[in-house]
Amino acid sequence: MNLLASLRTALRALRKNKLRSLLAMLGIVIAVGAVVATVAIGQGAQAKVAAQMESLGTNLLMVLPGSIAMHGVATGSGATQNLTRDDATAIERDLSATVAAVAPINRTGGQIVYGDQNWFTQVQGTTAAYLAVRGWPLAEGEAFGREEDAAAAKVCLLGKTVVDKLFVPGAPVIGEQIRVKHVPCKVIGVLASKGQTSWGQDQDDVIIMPWSTVVRRLIGTQSDAVGQMMISARGPSLVDEAEREITALLRQRHHLADAAEPDFQIRNLAEMQEAAKQSTQTIAALLASVALISLIVGGIGIANVMLVSVTERTREIGIRMAVGGRGRDILFQFLTEAVVLASVGGVIGLTIGIGVSKWMALKFDWPTLLSPPVMLGTMLLAGFAGVVAGFYPALRASRLDPIEALRFE
Amino acid sequence: MDPSKSPVVETRDIEKVYVMGDVEVRALRGVSLSIGAGEFVAVMGASGSGKSTFMNLVGCLDRPTRGSYLLSGRDVGKLSRDQLAKVRGQQIGFVFQGFNLLPRTSALENVELPMLYQGVGSKERHARATEALARVGLGDRGHHTPAQLSGGQQQRVAIARALVNRPKLLLADEPTGNLDSRTSVEVMGIFQELNEAGLTVLLVTHEADIALHARRVVTFKDGVLLSDEQVPRRRLAVDELRAS
Numbered sequence: 059m060n061l062l063a064s065l066r067t068a069l070r071a072l073r074k075n076k077l078r079s080l081l082a083m084l085g086i087v088i089a090v091g092a093v094v095a096t097v098a099i100g101q102g103a104q105a106k107v108a109a110q111m112e113s114l115g116t117n118l119l120m121v122l123p124g125s126i127a128m129h130g131v132a133t134g135s136g137a138t139q140n141l142t143r144d145d146a147t148a149i150e151r152d153l154s155a156t157v158a159a160v161a162p163i164n165r166t167g168g169q170i171v172y173g174d175q176n177w178f179t180q181v182q183g184t185t186a187a188y189l190a191v192r193g194w195p196l197a198e199g200e201a202f203g204r205e206e207d208a209a210a211a212k213v214c215l216l217g218k219t220v221v222d223k224l225f226v227p228g229a230p231v232i233g234e235q236i237r238v239k240h241v242p243c244k245v246i247g248v249l250a251s252k253g254q255t256s257w258g259q260d261q262d263d264v265i266i267m268p269w270s271t272v273v274r275r276l277i278g279t280q281s282d283a284v285g286q287m288m289i290s291a292r293g294p295s296l297v298d299e300a301e302r303e304i305t306a307l308l309r310q311r312h313h314l315a316d317a318a319e320p321d322f323q324i325r326n327l328a329e330m331q332e333a334a335k336q337s338t339q340t341i342a343a344l345l346a347s348v349a350l351i352s353l354i355v356g357g358i359g360i361a362n363v364m365l366v367s368v369t370e371r372t373r374e375i376g377i378r379m380a381v382g383g384r385g386r387d388i389l390f391q392f393l394t395e396a397v398v399l400a401s402v403g404g405v406i407g408l409t410i411g412i413g414v415s416k417w418m419a420l421k422f423d424w425p426t427l428l429s430p431p432v433m434l435g436t437m438l439l440a441g442f443a444g445v446v447a448g449f450y451p452a453l454r455a456s457r458l459d460p461i462e463a464l465r466f467e
Numbered sequence: 468m469d470p471s472k473s474p475v476v477e478t479r480d481i482e483k484v485y486v487m488g489d490v491e492v493r494a495l496r497g498v499s500l501s502i503g504a505g506e507f508v509a510v511m512g513a514s515g516s517g518k519s520t521f522m523n524l525v526g527c528l529d530r531p532t533r534g535s536y537l538l539s540g541r542d543v544g545k546l547s548r549d550q551l552a553k554v555r556g557q558q559i560g561f562v563f564q565g566f567n568l569l570p571r572t573s574a575l576e577n578v579e580l581p582m583l584y585q586g587v588g589s590k591e592r593h594a595r596a597t598e599a600l601a602r603v604g605l606g607d608r609g610h611h612t613p614a615q616l617s618g619g620q621q622q623r624v625a626i627a628r629a630l631v632n633r634p635k636l637l638l639a640d641e642p643t644g645n646l647d648s649r650t651s652v653e654v655m656g657i658f659q660e661l662n663e664a665g666l667t668v669l670l671v672t673h674e675a676d677i678a679l680h681a682r683r684v685v686t687f688k689d690g691v692l693l694s695d696e697q698v699p700r701r702r703l704a705v706d707e708l709r710a711s
Contacts, residue, residue, distance in 0.1 A: 060586065063583055063589070067583075070572075074571050373567070374569055374570075376567075377567045377568075377569060377580075378580070378584075379528075379552060379555075380526075380528065380555060380561050380567070381555070381556060381561065381580055381581035381584065381628065382552055382553065382555050382556015382557065382581050382584040382585065382632070383552060383556075383584050384548075384549045384552040384553065384584070385548055385549060385552070386549070387552075387584055460528045461523050461528050461529060464528075464563070464567065
């Protein structure tokens with residue numbers, strides 16, 4: 059009996075028992091649907107986390123002032139003022155093999171005013187390197203350079219949220235004068251929107267100004283202390299090396315003895331990104347394994363129905379054997395039925411899975427990512443489950459004695 | 468020996484012993500019978516006489532415990548299950564008491580079934596099945612399912628199915644058991660017609676008047692052959708149908 063004929067025989071047999079066939083494949087339908095949908099959701103979440111992490115900047119290291127202990131009382135981190143502009147300059151100058159850009163940052167909050175509108179926001183004093191480190195393009199206008207920093211020029215870049223709060227939509231922004239605290243300031247650029255961080259902070263609610271403008275004019279100090287530095291390495295593989303070199307350089311510049319605790323901290327955001335990625339991967343693997351278990355349950359459902367079917371159709375098997383059907387023909391027939399059941403169930407499940415993930419993406423704004431290899435693999439697995447589930451019932455059918463089978467009522 | 472000259476069925480001292488737990492049941496205790504090409508033989512006997520066992524052996528559904536069975540000169544007593552299936556498919560046509568058609572399957576598809584296992588292409592299957600149905604007078608009922616056909620019509624479909632692979636031997640096991648007397652005669656008429664055309668027919672029945680449609684009657688009792696005689700005044704279905 060050839061493949062086409064057995065396929066047609068199988069389809070006919072399954073059509074004769076529509077409800078039972080449907081119930082038999084239900085397990086596989088749910089399993090495949092669940093696998094496709096959960097993996098799509100898992101991968102979507104993974105991609106979203108990765109994108110949020112990307113928005114912080116890539117290959118990122120953060121250097122913070124450390125704590126010092128005075129008379130046995132330790133200050134918290136960031137309480138000291140031992141990280142300076144000169145440190146930043148030295149890192150940029152001496153470690154250019156591994157470090158791409160260094161952005162010193164000092165922050166202050168301030169009321170900003172434009173016309174009859176006002177808003178309280180965070181003001182970041184930094185250098186032009188900041189935009190490069192964070193991978194943050196401008197939506198319009200241009201950034202400030204070294205001269206503006208050196209001259210403590212009264213210029214600023216506005217985040218998207220700040221623009222929305224101060225300006226009427228569509229009104230010109232570039233070249234306008236706004237007041238930051240008491241300092242009049244010219245808007246020279248608008249930052250592209252970055253959205254929220256993964257912990258829900260609005261990254262666009264910010265004003266960026268030259269470091270010296272913020273420190274000298276807004277904060278009003280002659281100190282060279284830097285609140286923090288954001289540093290990007292030249293590549294993902296250089297992050298750890300950059301971290302080591304920066305540590306060594308700062309220890310040397312701060313004249314620390316070999317055994318002394320460092321008076322600064324370096325945070326490796328690349329590691330954080332990796333950890334976040336791994337946790338979402340773990341969740342995806344968990345979802346997938348639950349789905350695989352349901353695939354096994356689906357296979358058992360098929361095996362069960364096939365066993366009943368073989369018993370019920372004993373007489374048919376006898377007839378087929380009497381007219382020349384060999385054991386292997388019967389085996390193949392029932393195996394084909396099981397595989398067809400599993401495959402049809404797989405296709406229905408796939409459709410439902412795709413539908414559910416699209417619906418979730420639409421309705422809950424939940425990122426989903428359909429993965430063709432996963433879908434194909436799941437389908438193959440479903441077919442394989444059909445073969446495994448169908449084999450024992452089919453074997454039993456093929457071993458029936460034709461005389462007994464013909465007499466079966 | 469030239470296979471065409473050798474008898475279609477030749478059994479030599481065949482025995483069949485069933486073991487049921489501790490008990491041995493000797494269903495056949497040495498039967499030697501020869502049926503030549505073109506014969507029409509009726510097998511009679513009470514239930515338990517061994518005639519069904521004999522039928523199963525001749526039909527290659529089972530293997531003898533002892534003795535040999537030659538089908539057209541070929542010893543089929545030692546063949547494997549799959550080889551026996553092949554022999555059944557190619558050389559033997561079965562007609563059963565309960566018709567044994569596949570339910571919810573059209574007459575045409577039922578008749579095509581034996582060809583499916585011989586690798587006959589779908590076009591030829593269709594053509595030969597249509598022809599076989601026409602031969603038993605059901606040319607217009609190909610698309611009916613068994614439930615839509617009368618008992619006599621179902622048995623005709625079964626006969627068409629038995630013929631479709633052009634077997635050497637037609638085995639009919641109580642073919643009229645489920646039919647009324649007139650339909651029984653009609654079915655016997657078809658057998659006689661096929662036999663006239665040269666087909667060897669072996670008919671198992673317990674009804675004496677049905678057996679009289681054959682040319683030769685053998686009787687079983689307790690697993691042995693009791694008698695083997697030619698039918699002196701054979702009944703002809705054509706005459707019976709004309710008379711009624």
